[in-house]
Amino acid sequence: MTDVAGELGPLPRRLVAWAEVIAPVSLVSAVLFYFGYVSAHAQYEYFGVDVDVVGLGTQDYVMRSPQPLLVPLLTLALAGAGGLLLHLVLRRRIAVASRANRERRVRRLLRVAESAGAVVLAAAVALLFAYPRIGLGEFFGLLVPVLLICGAGLIWYTWRLADLLPPAAEPAGRDPGEPAAADPAPRLRRGARFLLAVVLVAATFWATATVAQWSGRGLARDVAARPDHLPRVILDTKERLYLRSTIVEETRLPVAEGQDFHYRYRRLRLLVTGKDRMFLIPEVWSASNTTLVVPIDDTVRVQFQVENDAPN
Structure with a gap:
């Protein structure tokens, strides 16, 4: 070539x-x-x-x-x-x-x-x-x-x-001058x-x-067994999410002028971030839990908390 x-x-x-x-x-x-x-x-x-x-x-x-x-x-x-x-x-x-x-x-x-x-x-x-x-x-x-x-x-x-x-040796009885037949085996x-x-x-x-x-x-x-290494997420939303999980803590935020977010959710972990959305799971996972899909836009407010060692 x-x-x-x-x-x-x-x-x-x-x-x-x-x-x-x-x-x-x-x-x-x-x-x-x-x-x-x-x-x-x-x-x-x-x-x-x-x-x-x-x-x-x-x-x-x-x-x-x-x-x-x-x-x-x-x-x-x-x-x-x-x-x-x-x-x-x-x-x-x-x-x-x-x-x-x-x-x-x-x-x-x-x-x-x-x-x-x-x-x-x-x-x-x-x-x-x-x-x-x-x-x-x-x-x-x-x-x-x-x-x-x-x-x-x-x-x-x-x-x-x-x-x-x-x-392998040729079979006995064949005439040496006779041409060998074509073998299709190879x-x-x-x-x-x-x-x-x-x-x-x-x-x-x-x-x-x-x-x-x-x-x-x-x-x-x-x-699912040890989600501690995943970032902890504090999620604020404008509307109530009505989550099935009993692990996630829901808190109603105080009403204030200019405040668009009314509900806060704790004890969530970031599973993976996609192109335009985040996938959150409860801190304690079970077969009855569901994964929360959150868009990455101004409809939600997200805080990340990573557990690191204390600085010297």
Whole structure:
């Protein structure tokens, strides 16, 4: 690609260089945005808020993605390092077996591993279609993709190891001068490898998205159990809000000339700020509570109070 651009002149070379940089950055940004969105959706759904109503921007979702992606990335990195070491060991074993004419034993072990991968893959597909009857709950989103990864990965890797072995001996009885018939197996194997790679990528994406969803729900539960780190809000309104929560304290402000605000509400916490509104929750959260949506305009008066350490 770069050589072709070089023949066309300096401008195509710059375009190619920009494309080589922008394409990976765009892909990474899209992945970060997706997982940040999944995590935020699960987090605010716990409080009865649709994340699309909040009005967060792309940068907000990207900035929220490192936390839900931390565990999957560390897991993939450790698994990749362990897999690389295992691959080096297996390559040495296969090389030794080839020199000692033990290919038959290695091929038999690879066939066993391939069969095991096929069984695991079949179990994952069966669970995928039997989910409405079995009902695995929230574990379905992690169990099935992990089984797909293990099954498809094992089959793909056994085929990769089989390529390291010398070609199998030709069947006896065939005339050496007779041309060998075209073998469709290599082409079918390449197609099957591509499909297995697609399954691996999709299953990895699915499992990571499930972890991001669990991370968002865990953050929400942590906020609901300990909302002390959220800013405390004192809200003044012109009209009475008739809140359902018994935790929030309502006070009627004294009537005064030029005073437009008549009610004050305490024991509220700021959950999140959107583009043109704030989302407030009571200091003590329960399943019967509701989230208060307050516009950011002159119809309300808001005071924020953050609990900090006393200055020296």
